[in-house]
Amino acid sequence: MDCGSLALKGGWVATQNADREILKADVLIENGRITQIGEVGSADEVIDVSGCAVIPGLINAHTHVSMTLMRGIADDVNLEKFLEKTFKVDAMRTPDDIRLGAELGSLEMLRSGCTSFVDMYYGQNEIAKAVTDIGIRGFLGWVVLDEQFTTQKGSPLANCENFIDSHKGLERIHPLVALQGVYVCSEDTLLKAKDLAYRKDTLLHIHLSETRKEVYGHQASTGKRPADWLHDIGFLCDKLLAAHCAWLTMDEMRKMAETGVSAAHCPVSNMKLASGFEAPIPEMQALGIPVGLGTDGCSSQNRLDMWGEMKTCALLHKAQRLDASVMSAQRVFDMATIEGARALGMDRELGSIETGKMADLAVIDMKHPAMVPTFQNNLISNLVYSCQSDCVLHTVVNGRIVMKNRNIVTLDEGNIITRAQNMSEKFFL
Numbered sequence: 010m011d012c013g014s015l016a017l018k019g020g021w022v023a024t025q026n027a028d029r030e031i032l033k034a035d036v037l038i039e040n041g042r043i044t045q046i047g048e049v050g051s052a053d054e055v056i057d058v059s060g061c062a063v064i065p066g067l068i069n070a071h072t073h074v075s076m077t078l079m080r081g082i083a084d085d086v087n088l089e090k091f092l093e094k095t096f097k098v099d100a101m102r103t104p105d106d107i108r109l110g111a112e113l114g115s116l117e118m119l120r121s122g123c124t125s126f127v128d129m130y131y132g133q134n135e136i137a138k139a140v141t142d143i144g145i146r147g148f149l150g151w152v153v154l155d156e157q158f159t160t161q162k163g164s165p166l167a168n169c170e171n172f173i174d175s176h177k178g179l180e181r182i183h184p185l186v187a188l189q190g191v192y193v194c195s196e197d198t199l200l201k202a203k204d205l206a207y208r209k210d211t212l213l214h215i216h217l218s219e220t221r222k223e224v225y226g227h228q229a230s231t232g233k234r235p236a237d238w239l240h241d242i243g244f245l246c247d248k249l250l251a252a253h254c255a256w257l258t259m260d261e262m263r264k265m266a267e268t269g270v271s272a273a274h275c276p277v278s279n280m281k282l283a284s285g286f287e288a289p290i291p292e293m294q295a296l297g298i299p300v301g302l303g304t305d306g307c308s309s310q311n312r313l314d315m316w317g318e319m320k321t322c323a324l325l326h327k328a329q330r331l332d333a334s335v336m337s338a339q340r341v342f343d344m345a346t347i348e349g350a351r352a353l354g355m356d357r358e359l360g361s362i363e364t365g366k367m368a369d370l371a372v373i374d375m376k377h378p379a380m381v382p383t384f385q386n387n388l389i390s391n392l393v394y395s396c397q398s399d400c401v402l403h404t405v406v407n408g409r410i411v412m413k414n415r416n417i418v419t420l421d422e423g424n425i426i427t428r429a430q431n432m433s434e435k436f437f438l
């Protein structure tokens with residue numbers, strides 16, 4: 010789609026390039042791509058962003074966006090009780106409310122400067138409609154599990170393949186193969202899903218070692234921990250993005266590094282569900298595993314807020330290790346941007362502000378009370394430790410302004426909110 014040219018003038022650009030440069034520069038966007046960083050002349054649309062920071066759009070590396078209609082439905086329980094409740098609600102869902110949940114979740118993400126999300130759910134054809142209409146970028150994984158466990162009509166694997174075939178190549182839609190987890194996926198299902206991802210050249214996404222119960226249960230039935238077992242059956246590969254990774258041994262992490270697996274760390278969800286305090290993220294990063302940051306679904310997080318996720322990530326690891334330097338602001342900001350893109354195999358296209366890349370950006374108001382004082386040398390710290398969603402002024406996805414001066418310009422936000430409130434009532438009765 011040709012959106013014309015757009016110039017963001019006079020801001021501080023947190024490029025997230027290889028040198029992590031922060032530049033006082035204009036950014037020119039043409040045909041959905043960043044074409045110039047520096048002093049820019051005229052453009053079809055010019056926005057004065059002086060007093061603002063221009064950052065790469067944040068990447069939410071793991072969520073279930075449609076579950077936003079289930080916010081607050083199963084709090085203060087562990088994962089097993091949580092899944093019992095949410096599976097029951099999942100079975101009641103209709104195409105309309107799946108789409109509406111995705112619209113509501115996308116609103117929340119766009120308002121926070123998040124421009125891409127990785128999703129795992131069924132009904133992705135409905136979610137894709139919401140993504141198309143609202144203007145966000147979706148990495149949409151149709152969830153696959155053994156047929157005996159699913160509420161989907163037909164074979165989950167065939168549904169996934171159909172979804173990929175009908176959506177590959179559409180603007181801002183990146184279909185992929187998702188798997189619920191080893192507790193509902195046999196070796197046969199896992200390997201067929203991997204084969205599908207290779208045949209269609211898509212990302213492969215799974216929940217991995219989220220809880221001790223998952224690890225011990227798998228050990229009891231197979232004699233092996235989940236990541237060890239997935240390695241031995243030949244499932245681990247460089248297309249795989251594994252969410253959670255809360256309970257891994259060094260040996261498992263080495264196998265993941267050797268096979269090119271990436272991870273999505275979801276600290277808030279892990280803490281809230283009391284799934285684990287132990288996610289060995291610094292060790293994974295030391296092994297070179299790309300680690301992105303994900304909110305997980307709204308029914309466990311309860312927000313799709315990457316700012317909260319970033320700050321929590323930093324605090325969690327510092328507190329756990331008694332080491333304030335173990336998870337720096339720069340490292341966490343990397344996870345939400347360029348490392349997140351690397352985890353998705355998209356670092357040539359997304360995650361930094363560099364010429365030639367897709368124009369997914371957010372503009373942060375540095376005059377917001379929560380951001381004052383900001384200078385070049387504390388900008389990244391303020392982004393990670395102080396920034397919040399209402400500091401985000403504009404959000405640009407694929408070169409198109411989706412939020413301008415905090416107004417969503419693509420869909421009627423009030424209408425989505427009213428319908429979401431009404432439509433979700435049935436889940437709470």
Ligand SMILES: [Zn+2]
Binds near residue numbers: 071072
């Ligand atoms: Zn999840």
